[in-house]
Amino acid sequence: MKLPNIKAILSKKYFLFPFILTCIASIGLIGYIFIIFIGDYVIDEKKLIMDSTTTMVDENGNEIASLFFENREIVEINQIPTHVREAFVAVEDNRFYEHRGIDVRAIGRAVYRDILARSKVEGGSTLTQQLAKNIFLTNEKSWLRKTKEAVIAINLERRYTKNEILEMYLNQIYFGHGAYGVQAASQLYFNKNVEDLTIEQGALLAALPKAPNGYSPINHPEEAKERRDLILHLMEDQGYLEAEEAVGLMGKTLGLDVVESPEKQAYLTYIDMVMEEAEDKYGLTPEELHRGGYKILVPMNVAAQDAAFQRFQDNQYFPGTNDQVEGAFVMMDQHNGGVMAVIGGRNYVTKGINRVNIKRQPGSTFKPLAVYAPALEEGKYEPYSLLKDELLSYKDGQEVYKPRNYHHQYKNEVTMYEAIKDSLNAPAVWALNELGIKKSKSYLEKLDLDIPDNGLAIALGGLQEGVTPLELTKAYRSFGNNGKVVEPYFIKEIRTRKGEVIAKAKKAEKKVFSPQTAWNMTRMLEGVVQDGSAQAGDLQGELAGKTGTTNYPGVDNAIKDTWFVGYTQDVIGTVWMGYDTTTPEQHLTAGGAYPTRLLKDILRDAGLDNGEFSVPVGVTDLENPISMPESIQLKGSMTFHPLSLFTVDLEWSEAEDERIVYRIYSVSGDKEKLIGKVTGEHQYSVKNINIFNVPEYYVVPFNTQTKKEGEPTKALKPTFR
Numbered sequence: 001m002k003l004p005n006i007k008a009i010l011s012k013k014y015f016l017f018p019f020i021l022t023c024i025a026s027i028g029l030i031g032y033i034f035i036i037f038i039g040d041y042v043i044d045e046k047k048l049i050m051d052s053t054t055t056m057v058d059e060n061g062n063e064i065a066s067l068f069f070e071n072r073e074i075v076e077i078n079q080i081p082t083h084v085r086e087a088f089v090a091v092e093d094n095r096f097y098e099h100r101g102i103d104v105r106a107i108g109r110a111v112y113r114d115i116l117a118r119s120k121v122e123g124g125s126t127l128t129q130q131l132a133k134n135i136f137l138t139n140e141k142s143w144l145r146k147t148k149e150a151v152i153a154i155n156l157e158r159r160y161t162k163n164e165i166l167e168m169y170l171n172q173i174y175f176g177h178g179a180y181g182v183q184a185a186s187q188l189y190f191n192k193n194v195e196d197l198t199i200e201q202g203a204l205l206a207a208l209p210k211a212p213n214g215y216s217p218i219n220h221p222e223e224a225k226e227r228r229d230l231i232l233h234l235m236e237d238q239g240y241l242e243a244e245e246a247v248g249l250m251g252k253t254l255g256l257d258v259v260e261s262p263e264k265q266a267y268l269t270y271i272d273m274v275m276e277e278a279e280d281k282y283g284l285t286p287e288e289l290h291r292g293g294y295k296i297l298v299p300m301n302v303a304a305q306d307a308a309f310q311r312f313q314d315n316q317y318f319p320g321t322n323d324q325v326e327g328a329f330v331m332m333d334q335h336n337g338g339v340m341a342v343i344g345g346r347n348y349v350t351k352g353i354n355r356v357n358i359k360r361q362p363g364s365t366f367k368p369l370a371v372y373a374p375a376l377e378e379g380k381y382e383p384y385s386l387l388k389d390e391l392l393s394y395k396d397g398q399e400v401y402k403p404r405n406y407h408h409q410y411k412n413e414v415t416m417y418e419a420i421k422d423s424l425n426a427p428a429v430w431a432l433n434e435l436g437i438k439k440s441k442s443y444l445e446k447l448d449l450d451i452p453d454n455g456l457a458i459a460l461g462g463l464q465e466g467v468t469p470l471e472l473t474k475a476y477r478s479f480g481n482n483g484k485v486v487e488p489y490f491i492k493e494i495r496t497r498k499g500e501v502i503a504k505a506k507k508a509e510k511k512v513f514s515p516q517t518a519w520n521m522t523r524m525l526e527g528v529v530q531d532g533s534a535q536a537g538d539l540q541g542e543l544a545g546k547t548g549t550t551n552y553p554g555v556d557n558a559i560k561d562t563w564f565v566g567y568t569q570d571v572i573g574t575v576w577m578g579y580d581t582t583t584p585e586q587h588l589t590a591g592g593a594y595p596t597r598l599l600k601d602i603l604r605d606a607g608l609d610n611g612e613f614s615v616p617v618g619v620t621d622l623e624n625p626i627s628m629p630e631s632i633q634l635k636g637s638m639t640f641h642p643l644s645l646f647t648v649d650l651e652w653s654e655a656e657d658e659r660i661v662y663r664i665y666s667v668s669g670d671k672e673k674l675i676g677k678v679t680g681e682h683q684y685s686v687k688n689i690n691i692f693n694v695p696e697y698y699v700v701p702f703n704t705q706t707k708k709e710g711e712p713t714k715a716l717k718p719t720f721r
Contacts, residue, residue, distance in 0.1 A: 052293025052497060053184070056274060058300050059492070065264050065271050069290045072180035073187070074497065077167035079195050080182060083240070084202035085166060090234040091206050093127035096166070100157045102126060102150050128153040131169045175205060176212030189217060191257040199241070200249045203231040217254050225254055266309035269344035270300055270490070272351060277490045282503040284494070293497040298490060299338025304331050304571075307605035312346045317598045318577055319590035326580055327595075328355035329602070330473045330488075331573040336507055337477070337486035340571060341602075342470075353580070359466035360561045360576055363548030364423045364533075366461030368521055369475050371432045372416060374443040376517045380435060383520050383622055384705035386413040387427035394433060396456045403429040403460065415706055417625050420524045421532035423547065425460055432459040446512040447475040447485055461548060472565055473574045479521040479544070480567045482616055483513030515619050522613060523622040534564060537597035541610040543568055545599075547592030552582050559588035564595035568603070568611040575599045626703050629655040634699050634713035637721045638689065648686040648718045652699050655682075661702040666695040667715055677702070694718065 053068040077085075089096045125133070132152035156165060175185035185205050186194040197205070207227035208215050217224035229250045236246035264271070274296060278284040284292075308329050311317060318325035329343040344354035375381045389411045394401045403425045410426060419427035432440055437454055444451060449471060453463050467475075470488060478485045487508040494503035513521075525544035528534045533547045545566030552558035561578040575595035579586050603609040615621045636650040650664065658680035666675050666686070676684055686697070696717045701710040 052291065054289045054292055054294040054296060056271065056296045056298055056300075058298060058302055062302065064298065064300060064302065065267055067271070067275075067286075067289050070180040071178045071184050072171065072293075073183040074171045074181065074293060075167075075183045075194055077163045077170075079193075080167075080170060081195060081197060081202065083199045084182070084194065084197055084205070085170070086240040087199075087202045087206035087231055087235060088166075088170065089127070090238050090240060091231050092130065092209070093125075094234075094238055096127050097162055099126055099128075100154065102129065102153055125149065126153060127169055128156055128165055131165060131172065132156060134172055173209045174212055175208045176216050177218065188259060189256055191259045199235075199245075200228065200232065200252050201255065203235065203249070204228040204254060206231050217256055218258060221254055228254070265348075266306055267300075268350050269342050269348050269354060269356065270298070270305065270339075272344070272354065273339070273342060273356070274298060274490045278494070278503075281491070282494065284503075294502075295495045296491055297493040297495075299333060299336075299340060299492050301331070301340035301606060301608075304341040304602065304606035304608065307602045308341050308343050311598055311602055311605070312343050317594055317601075318346075319594055320579065320588050321586055324579065324586070325577060325588065326355060327578075327598075328358070328469045328576045329573065329599075330356055330469050331571055331602075332473050332477065332488055334477060334480045334567060334570050334572055336505075337474075337488050338492060338505070339488050339490050341573075341606075342490075355576065355580075356470050357468050359468050360563075360578065361463060361466045361550040362461035362472060363550045363561060363563060364425075364428075364461060365472060365476075365546045365548030365563045365565050366463075366467075367423070367428045367459060368420065368479070368525065368546055369447060369449065370440050370444060370461075371428050371435065371459050372420060372524070373479070373513055373517055373521050374440050375416075375431055375435050376520055377443070377513050378435065378439065381416055381431070383417050383524055384415045384625065384703075386706055386708065387416055387419055388412070388430045389414045389419070389424060389427050390430075391426060392430065394429065394456055397454075399455075401429070401456050403456075413708075415625065417524050417527060420546070421527045423528075423533045428459040429456050432456055443512060446510065447478065449475055461550065469574045469576050472563070473572055476546075476565045476567060476574070477572055478512045479518050479525065480569070480572055481518070482515040483518035484509045484511050486510075515616050519616055519619045520622050526613070527625070529566070533592055534566070534596045536593035537600035539600045539603065539609045541568060542612045543600070543603075543609075544613070545596070547596060549591035552584075552587045555584050555587065557589070558582075558584070559591050562588055562591045562595055564592055564599050566596070566599050566603075568608065569613050570611050571603070571608050573599050573602065623659075623705065626659050626705050627655075627657040628660065628701055628703055628710045629653075631711055632699065632701065632713050634697070634716050636697060636716050636718040638691070638694070638718050639721065641687075645687075646689040646691050648689050648694075648697065649683065650686070650697055650699065650716075650718070651683045652713060653682070655701065659704070661704055663700045663702050663709065665698050665700065665712075667698070668693070668695040 052072050052074050053066050055066050056064045058064055129149045132149050171181040174180055177188060179185040179188045182205060183194045185208070186192055186197055190197065190201055204217060204224065207224060214220065215224045215227045232241065232246045232249050235241045236243055275286050275289060278289055279286065308331070312327055312329065315323055318327060326345055327343070328345065329341065330339065331341040332339050342356055344356050345352065391402070391404060391410055405425050414424060414427055433456060437456070437458065440458060449467055451463055452465065474485055474488055489505040491503060492505050493501060495501055522544045525546055526542060529543045529545055534545050543566050545564060548563035549559055550561045552560040560582045561576065563574070563576050565574045567573070575598050577595050578588060600609070632655065633653045634650065636648055639647050639649060641647050652662070661677055661679045663674055664676045664684050666673050675686065678684055694717060696715040698713045698715045700712040703710065
């Protein structure tokens with residue numbers, strides 16, 4: 001038997017061994033190149049841009065609301081204390097700074113245990129693999145998913161530094177109770193920023209990602225503390241803490257300072273209108289706002305918003321046949337157009353019926369806009385011009401229109417001031433008929449109130465479609481600010497997460513009336529509040545405004561809509577009340593006094609009721625109306641004076657208003673003669689009287705504003721005393 005050639009065999013094995021090693025290395029290199037190659041396809045870097053919470057803040061920087069799908073505030077790695085990073089590394093991946101994405105030791109241990117159990121029971125995932133799974137993959141436990149996870153992890157390690165990976169991981173993970181990322185968790189559980197966390201607080205946060213609900217320190221404090229102490233033990237075991245320090249920290253309580261999310265129901269309308277404006281004006285969709293981590297600066301006055309919400313919950317302000325009366329409210333800054341407060345309904349829900357944008361019949365609030373301000377601007381009338389106050393019939397298209405005053409009383413003539421103050425219907429329609437509907441509508445269009453109506457009912461706010469509370473607020477601003485309307489806005493500024501300004505409100509003003517017309521309207525509307533239909537309620541400062549009420553036809557004393565628009569030097573507010581659907585059984589039972597009182601109370605609650613109007617530069621102030629006496633009593637006598645012979649001394653009852661001019665007339669036979677006039681005085685002497693032909697005398701008060709005489713006294717023939 002021939003023995004094998006030992007040398008040949010050894011020679012072959014010597015040759016094959018390096019060949020096999022070379023093949024293994026080549027396969028490994030090819031595999032690594034393949035992993036790197038397919039990494040470009042499995043890593044979508046857009047997914048690494050995490051959702052971040054958008055915050056709304058007022059002009060003082062106070063947070064009003066947060067918009068998010070995931071409540072997350074991204075922080076940079078240098079804002080996260082070293083001891084917080086160490087806590088996470090200690091429990092999640094103690095060889096994080098040594099491996100290149102996968103940990104062979106951990107994988108080997110996990111495979112061994114899986115084989116023993118004949119199922120997938122343990123993971124060997126590194127912190128980088130967890131990031132890969134959370135961002136790019138599902139939670140499915142399979143060999144294919146683990147392979148993808150490893151591929152992504154290796155490529156993540158190639159592209160990013162360890163600090164960048166750790167930063168992404170700490171900003172991405174979920175900590176329970178709606179908090180994503182270490183900053184949101186720090187704010188939630190400890191009411192502090194992440195850079196201020198202590199060692200044991202960082203350890204508690206590191207305890208949560210494994211089971212955020214099971215280890216919740218709010219719901220399961222004992223389990224949370226046990227898990228936290230385990231983290232502290234691991235930190236000591238891995239050299240991050242001294243043993244004595246770890247024991248001391250384990251003895252501490254959880255030290256929670258949980259910040260409950262404030263109730264934002266009062267702000268729901270405002271938030272919705274901010275999102276609508278962001279999309280309409282700046283192209284930012286609601287989804288982008290909920291993901292983008294923007295900071296939105298809004299002109300909200302929190303005190304006014306809170307006051308309005310609280311008052312709207314009180315049924316005493318809302319008179320109706322049942323407690324389903326609805327309402328809407330807008331408050332705007334007079335100077336720049338920023339919307340300070342808004343209520344879309346008494347029980348408004350997100351994306352619900354926003355009554356701020358629903359058209360309603362404006363009633364008498366429309367008279368100043370459609371009739372009186374245009375009439376002043378056209379120079380046809382002045383504030384104390386006389387308007388007809390009669391029950392008249394008008395040919396209005398194919399119909400006969402016969403407007404009536406609400407109290408069915410008529411004075412033949414009233415001043416524009418009086419017509420506005422007492423909200424008289426007949427003078428408003430007469431003035432519109434004189435002005436012309438076409439001219440009136442040209443001003444309404446400038447006010448951005450483009451209505452389809454072409455009848456005289458425009459004067460009384462009887463419109464086919466109506467106007468919205470926001471539109472009415474915008475239009476009335478022209479009176480409080482030199483005749484200019486301004487575009488309302490809800491967003492003053494939007495900044496990105498990096499602080500870049502990407503949107504900014506512009507003060508878009510448009511002139512409609514002259515400053516003089518606007519100021520005259522303000523003074524007359526101030527009279528409405530002081531002495532007219534808007535006296536209800538209390539206010540410290542000066543307020544101008546107008547009530548409006550529309551009746552529900554067919555039912556006595558039933559009201560469909562009631563309004564009040566009021567403004568100070570600084571703010572303007574509109575209140576609407578009514579039902580979403582008015583019926584004979586469901587209607588308002590009272591009118592303008594209720595929204596008037598409500599607006600005044602909101603102003604007072606918010607501390608916005610102390611302002612006073614100041615006369616604009618270059619504008620002539622409007623005098624208060626002259627108060628004419630209803631009647632005056634005349635008495636007189638003759639006396640003898642050596643120099644003037646016989647003199648008649650006339651004296652009449654004193655009136656309150658000293659601006660009244662008194663005209664003195666003499667009557668001889670059928671001839672009357674104006675013999676003198678005095679202002680603010682109550683006596684007059686006629687000298688050199690012929691005692692053989694003494695005339696009669698009477699006195700007439702004269703209003704210099706209206707150019708009209710009042711009621712004369714009875715004629716008096718004086719005699720000697």
